[in-house]
Structure formats: C-alpha cells, structure tokens
Amino acid sequence: MGSAMADRLLDRGVAVIAWDRDSEHLRALEGRGGERAGAPSEVVSGSSVVITMLADRPCGPRCGHAVARGWPEGTIWLQMSSVGAAEADELVRLAEAHGVTLVDAPVSGSTHPAEEGELTILASGPDSARTAASRSSTGVVPSALGGDAGMGSRLKLAANLWMIVMVTALAESMHLCRDMSLDQQQFIALLQDGPLAPSMRCRS
Numbered sequence: 001m002g003s004a005m006a007d008r009l010l011d012r013g014v015a016v017i018a019w020d021r022d023s024e025h026l027r028a029l030e031g032r033g034g035e036r037a038g039a040p041s042e043v044v045s046g047s048s049v050v051i052t053m054l055a056d057r058p059c060g061p062r063c064g065h066a067v068a069r070g071w072p073e074g075t076i077w078l079q080m081s082s083v084g085a086a087e088a089d090e091l092v093r094l095a096e097a098h099g100v101t102l103v104d105a106p107v108s109g110s111t112h113p114a115e116e117g118e119l120t121i122l123a124s125g126p127d128s129a130r131t132a133a134s135r136s137s138t139g140v141v142p143s144a145l146g147g148d149a150g151m152g153s154r155l156k157l158a159a160n161l162w163m164i165v166m167v168t169a170l171a172e173s174m175h176l177c178r179d180m181s182l183d184q185q186q187f188i189a190l191l192q193d194g195p196l197a198p199s200m201r202c203r204s
Helices: 002-011 023-031 040-045 059-070 085-097 111-116 127-136 151-179 184-193
Strands: 049-052 076-079 101-104 119-121
Touching (some): 002 023, 002 111, 040 059, 059 085, 076 085, 085 151, 151 184
Parallel strands (some): 076 101
C-alpha cells in the first residue's frame, strides 16, 4: 500500500524519498521520479513531513526508535500504519521526546483505493499540523479528530470491530438461509433494497 500512496504523491507533484526493507520495492518508484533512500535516517534528515506505512504493530515503534536521533525538530510525522492504542501512545511519547509533531492517521481501505486516491484517513493530532498533513495525504480526510494524537488509531480499532461483526453476522445469516433451503439471493436483495439496508444515523 505504501508504494501506491507514494505514487499518488508523485502524481500531485510532491517530492518523495522512500525507504523499504526490500529495496526492490522501490524500483518502480525511482522510475517515476522518486528517490531511493539507503536507510530510514536518510528519509527523515531532509524531510519536513515523514509518512510511515508499515506492515504490523511492532514495526511502528521499532522504526520510530531507530530514526529518532535523526528527526529534525519540527518535523511532521504522519503515522499511517494500523497500530494498537498502546502503540499509538508510545509513538506520541517518542515524538514528543524528540520535538516531532505526530499526526496519528491510520487508513481505512486497501491497495486499490490507495491507487485511486480514495483511502479514508482517520487523522488525529494538533491543528497546527493540518496544512502540512493535508498536502501530504493520499486520500480523503473525512474529519480531523478533536483531541490528542492517538485517537485515529482508536477509531480504526472501533471501525475494524464494526466490520468484523457485520461480516460475521452476514455469514451466519447466509448459513441460516442455506440450512432453511431459502434462496440466498432473496436475502441479499432484502439487505440491498429493503428497510434493512446498512444505513444508519447515530446520536450519542
């Protein structure tokens, strides 16, 4: 997904210098005008905005600690990986310790939406970082959440739970249709066209 996001930035005229554990992943990026970094420190040393899009929860803190000494003060850090609440809080503390402004901005979507610039970005962080973060974003930011950085990761966890519950409920309902010899397409049509269509408006 990181490669697709980098391509979108290049399309918008944003200079990109990137690092990946597998340098072969950067070959296509170089062909489009991006710059390959030999180490993470080369990315952060000359950048005003740094984006991290990493594979799993442990990678974020490891990467942050690995390059912490090289952060120029005042850097905007767009943390766009899916991490847990505890990891997000660890990254907030790391950023604060090195004078870096963290925008916790995990995404909802996959590679294809990233390629089309249609990711939903769940951004949380200080208002002062909004302009720089918006220029470097690669999708649609529905809202900059109030409160401190770290709320974006918490919202992502809640959204993921909602999707898991919805998919599980759909699977169970389809299984019930099969067991009752009911045409599953009738059930799908009811969900799509009837009052049970997944549309909701909530009030707290």
